[in-house]
Amino acid sequence: MANVQSSHVVSVGWPVYDNRETQAVLRALKEKRISQGKFVREFESAWAKYIGRRYAIAVNSGSSANLVAVFALKEHFRWKDGDNIIVPALTFPTAVSPVIQAGLTPVYADVDLRGNLTFDSVLRAAKGKRVKGIVLVHSLGVPCLDAVKIRRWAMKKRIAILEDACESHGAMTHGKKTGAFGTISTTSFFVAHNMTTGEGGMIATDDPKLEALCRSLREFGRRNQKSRERYVPLASGPRYDIRYAFDRLGFNVRMTDIEASLGLVQLAKLDRMNAKRRTIVRWYRQELRELIQKKTLALPLEPAGTRNTYYTLLITLLKMPRRFPTMAKVAMALEAKGIETRTFMGGNLLRQKAFATARFRPERFPMAEFLHRQSFFVGCHPLVTRSDVRFVCREVKALFS
Numbered sequence: 091m092a093n094v095q096s097s098h099v100v101s102v103g104w105p106v107y108d109n110r111e112t113q114a115v116l117r118a119l120k121e122k123r124i125s126q127g128k129f130v131r132e133f134e135s136a137w138a139k140y141i142g143r144r145y146a147i148a149v150n151s152g153s154s155a156n157l158v159a160v161f162a163l164k165e166h167f168r169w170k171d172g173d174n175i176i177v178p179a180l181t182f183p184t185a186v187s188p189v190i191q192a193g194l195t196p197v198y199a200d201v202d203l204r205g206n207l208t209f210d211s212v213l214r215a216a217k218g219k220r221v222k223g224i225v226l227v228h229s230l231g232v233p234c235l236d237a238v239k240i241r242r243w244a245m246k247k248r249i250a251i252l253e254d255a256c257e258s259h260g261a262m263t264h265g266k267k268t269g270a271f272g273t274i275s276t277t278s279f280f281v282a283h284n285m286t287t288g289e290g291g292m293i294a295t296d297d298p299k300l301e302a303l304c305r306s307l308r309e310f311g312r313r314n315q316k317s318r319e320r321y322v323p324l325a326s327g328p329r330y331d332i333r334y335a336f337d338r339l340g341f342n343v344r345m346t347d348i349e350a351s352l353g354l355v356q357l358a359k360l361d362r363m364n365a366k367r368r369t370i371v372r373w374y375r376q377e378l379r380e381l382i383q384k385k386t387l388a389l390p391l392e393p394a395g396t397r398n399t400y401y402t403l404l405i406t407l408l409k410m411p412r413r414f415p416t417m418a419k420v421a422m423a424l425e426a427k428g429i430e431t432r433t434f435m436g437g438n439l440l441r442q443k444a445f446a447t448a449r450f451r452p453e454r455f456p457m458a459e460f461l462h463r464q465s466f467f468v469g470c471h472p473l474v475t476r477s478d479v480r481f482v483c484r485e486v487k488a489l490f491s
Contacts (some may be wrong), residue, residue, distance in 0.1 A: 100478045102402060102430040102469045103282025106363060109354065114351040123347035126309075133350035134292070136357055137277075141255075141269040144295040145301040148350060149308055151192065152256035152278020153184035154343035157227075159252050159274045160188040162293075162303040163223060165338065167250055169422035175223040176215045182435040183444065185227050197221065198440065200455040203406065204390050205229035205434060205465075206459045209236040209243065209482035212436050223250045228258035228268045230369070230467065231284065231401040232390045237271045238264045252276070256291070259284040260364045262397040265281075274300055279349075284364055284401055284473070285356035288347035311340030338375060364399040366472040371400050373476055377483035385409075402467040404434065410464060411489040421466055421490060427485045430469060437462035 123129055130148050138146035147153050167434050171193035177186045179198040189196045199215035202208050215221075224244055226372070228234050237253075244251050253272025256263070261268045269275040274297070279290035293304050302314050313322065313335040321329035374389065381387045388406045392398050407420070414420045421431045438459050439445040440452035452459060468482055 098481070099428045100430060100469055100474065100482055101471075102432050102467065104469070104471050104473050105281050105286050105288075106472050107286075107352070110353045111352050114355045116346055118347045118351040123351070125346055126344040127347045129347040129350040130345050133175070133345075133353045133357070135290050135377050136354060138294055140260075140357060140360075141267045141275070141294060143270060143275070143297070144296045145294065147293040147301060147304040147308060148345035149291045149293065149343045150345055150349075151289050151343070152186075152254075152276055152280065152291040154308075154341070155256070155276035155278070155293045156184055156252065156254060157188040157191065158304050158307045158341065158343060159276055159293050160175040160194070161251050161307050162300055163252060163274060164192050164194065164304055165221065166297075166300055173222040174219050175225060176207075176221055177225045178205075178227050178458075179440060179452075179455040180205055180434060180436075180461055181227050181229065181254075181452075182256070183439065185256075186404060186439060186445065189225065194223075196445075198450045198455060200228075200457050201461070202235070202457060203388065203461075204232045205404065205461055206232065206234040207236065207240065209239040209311055212236075212240055212243070221247070223252060225252045225254055227254040227256075228261060230390075230404055231258050231261055231399040232404070233258060233261045233263040233268050233396055233398070234338065235263060235393065235396065237268075240288040240422050241271050250274075256280075257283065259401075260360055260397075261399040264395060269294055271395060273297070274304075279353055279356075279402045282401075284367065284399055285353070285360045287345070287356070290345050290349045290353060306338060307340045308343055310342055311336045311338040312431055313337050329441050335393060350388040363472050367400045367470050368398070370470040370472075370474050370479060371398070371403055373479040374403055374470065375481065377479060378486065380467070381487065381490070387486075400470050402432070404465055404467045405486070406461065406465040408464070409490075414489055417463055417466060418432050423489060424468075424482075424485055430447055431466045434461050434465045434467070 112213045134146040174197045175194045177196045199211040221329050251272040253275035255268035256278035258268040274295045279287040324331045438452045
């Protein structure tokens with residue numbers, strides 16, 4: 091880490107595992123289960139049950155989950171190149187890049203102070219346009235408060251929803267876990283997330299046709315092998331081995347049994363690890379309450395009927411410190427003390443070279459722009475101690491002294 095002077099570092103994220111995960115991985119290795127196999131199927135079943143979906147399809151990352159999901163939705167609903175898909179202006183890039191990679195057109199919508207779409211921002215983005223889909227993201231372990239409103243409106247308009255819950259394992263709103271609202275949903279098991287398989291991701295849906303499409307796209311575009319026939323017709327020519335029948339262009343983004351064996355143990359621990367994250371955030375609230383009351387900074391609220399699971403803790407500076415007038419200066423001041431920070435993912439994506447476009451100006455999305463310039467996040471993973479929280483908060487308060 092650049093410019094760190096302190097010997098003590100409070101990290102943004104850290105994998106939390108013990109001998110149970112080690113033994114699970116060793117079991118997979120001893121059984122020579124190192125590719126996609128029975129542990130992947132068990133993990134898929136366990137994840138679907140956990141979030142309340144009929145089907146889950148394991149892949150090698152949350153980004154791949156979004157990629158496969160978008161291509162599956164496009165084929166299933168017969169979207170055409172150029173069709174409009176509403177996306178948040180502020181998010182991680184791979185919530186939006188698959189839309190572009192699939193030949194679709196992202197239509198950007200602003201976010202709220204929590205970093206999520208609102209029903210009003212979706213309506214504004216959709217005005218005057220034929221919209222075919224929405225990418226609804228639950229950011230940083232904080233669920234979208236308008237998920238139900240957006241879903242009801244989308245169903246009436248026959249608009250599909252890709253629900254990106256990659257950072258929000260176990261978070262809840264309106265009595266459901268994130269991942270249970272969309273036509274199709276995704277999550278990530280990246281190393282710093284609430285639960286991890288190192289790398290890895292999952293797609294979930296209740297639609298058997300979308301499930302079959304995702305399984306095909308995940309694995310080269312291979313034909314569904316549930317057929318009892320060994321030799322099947324292709325586009326032309328003689329019948330051919332079903333194991334080498336390819337019905338569409340696909341990807342190779344499979345999860346291994348080694349990762350899945352790790353994931354099964356992590357999933358069993360997820361609720362306890364989330365409870366620890368929530369306790370740590372309560373400590374932050376206690377230590378920062380004076381700055382919160384003065385409206386100097388804000389932490390994500392948790393309205394009744396919702397449950398945040400805090401992949402990380404977003405701190406939004408409602409007022410910038412006089413000595414540190416930019417987010418870069420704030421971040422470097424904290425990191426010099428040994429406090430890791432990150433900006434709000436990709437920030438306002440329209441300021442990124444990969445997403446900049448003349449059609450949408452970044453200034454048109456004021457909350458995305460505000461969070462881009464005045465928010466950052468710090469660690470609240472289960473290895474963060476009460477002493478760590480006091481240390482971080484002392485240095486945050488010192489910014490304003």
